Amino acid sequence: MDFNVILTNEGEVDGFNSLHQKGIKTFHFPMIKTVTNKVKNHFSLDDYEYYIFTSKNGVKHFFENKFIKSQSLSNLKTICIGSKTELVLKKLNIKPVFTAKRSYSHLMVDELKKIKTLNKKKVMLIQGNLAANYLFENLKMFCYLTKFVAYNTKLIKIVNRELEELLSKKKTYTVFTSSSGFLSFDKLYDVKKTSIISIGNSTSSFIKDRGYEPIVTSKMQSYEGIADSIISYLIKD
Known part of the structure; x- marks a missing residue:
């Protein structure tokens, strides 16, 4: 079966490498951007x-x-x-x-x-x-x-047409590593077109408050932990 996982975090995605080893495709579309706060x-x-x-x-x-x-x-x-x-x-x-x-x-x-x-x-x-x-x-x-x-932390405010097409044409699982990342996604895309995976309880609570239900909440708040949770959920040995 073809599994498509969307990663929404800013920065590196090396922590998700174990997904590739299991044949799971990943797509990286950051939903937030962080900028240095220049203090006076x-x-x-x-x-x-x-x-x-x-x-x-x-x-x-x-x-x-x-x-x-x-x-x-x-x-x-x-x-x-x-x-x-x-x-x-x-x-x-x-x-x-x-x-x-x-x-x-x-x-x-x-x-x-x-x-x-x-x-x-x-x-x-x-x-x-x-x-x-x-x-x-x-x-x-x-x-x-x-x-x-x-x-x-600034939310991405421009719709990515490649991501929009992916959500419309493929069965996807989208990983959210922060509440702000989910908020950005929810403002730009139809959340109902994807299955939600959350990094932890705080992010899951925020997602639920906005009317959605994660299919997976990682027990370990790390990219490696989420990857393990995804593999356990998607690939039944």
Whole structure:
């Protein structure tokens, strides 16, 4: 059977390579675009004792700011969510003092409470403009927390005729890795023409609130995890 999977995330899609190995076709049509938030209020990296990164985009756009680029990173203490975020930091020669292995905010909060590393410390949380408030509201209970919006997420606003034709002519499965990605798709295309696959519970809740039902919600919030879930669903051994 011919399986056609549409990927809507911005950036790399290497995490979905296992789909190709199973003969599943993939098509990449990003539904969002992230841009660096150029801040006017500059600060010294020495002003904060710890910096928390929740995504690769956070790392990328934080260090895109010229006033950050001009400073030494040798004494920077970082905490991050997920191995992918950790890897991006290490490429900048920054070794995180702590990495939450599971990409869930509530698990990170629980772990940081237990190890007490941030207790009464001055901390900066780096996120995007659409990030949920859960981390900020819970972390500020035990540290002196400042939020830094490193990037803004913009929805794609132009219909892609190739994607529109694919949705009309083929049986497709569309992967959504964020609420904003689904919102963009819903504004441009007929969601009923595809089967919905979601990266996790938060994105699935958003999709359901808009009147749709994902056929698959990945248990692991990673591209590799979604790919495994897709394979398990589509290919019955």
